[in-house]
Amino acid sequence: MATPDQDLVPLLDKDGVRLTVDDALATVTLTNPAKRNAQSPAMWRALAEAGRQLPGSVRVVVLRGEGKSFSAGLDRQMFLPEGIEGEPSFVDLARSGDAELDAAIAGFQEGFTWWRRNDLVSIAAVQGHAIGAGFQLALACDLRVVADDVQFAMRETSLGLVPDLTGTHPLVSLVGYGRAVEICLTGRFVHAQEAVATGLANVAVPVTELDATAGELAAAILAAPRDAVVETKTLLRGVGDRTYDEQRAAERASQARRLRDLAGLGE
Known part of the structure; x- marks a missing residue:
């Protein structure tokens, strides 16, 4: 089956990350299926670069992984004393100063971090293993479409570490403190049915339908006016930092901007 970015010229294609853009839709693909899209500092730098290279026309970004697994977590070479060639090992990092x-x-x-920008909507299409750093990368997105074979797990604590790739905030926001603690401290697998039931995933589909479902969701978002999408996402993201009355005021201010813009009276 053809992939969403198969016939497009990549804007970025290095270190296991490929970025393609088709007008308002961008696709970021993890491209090391032989290692189950294991993650490394080089991949993280490429992911950050993909965010910087997005053209201003892009409104929706789909994140996907080639092969049977979305991402099975950290490249295990990072745990070895010698680490990955050209990268600091965990031992090297531990020996550095606090600021470093x-x-x-x-x-x-x-x-x-860039996946939740207010001017974008990001959709993770997740199949197979999404473990540790892979789980956190899926959590970095606004929405998650999962295959029925998905296996989420947060294994950092089991390895003597903590989840430190921005995953703790969205995890608690989605499933609540108690369940987040249990998921992280046990390292157990969360499968598709539970992921949908607890809010980790928006929908679960057969793996053969994963890319198409993510594409349909992207198309539905793109059908709405961009400014209205940006205002709505900004409103929703700010809920946790506002009281009820502050949120009411934010709604009024946002709606005033939309009404004036629609009437041709915007700044």
């Missing part, structure tokens, strides 16, 4: 270590982790996180 903080900066290194902040740099890793950059590949996970």
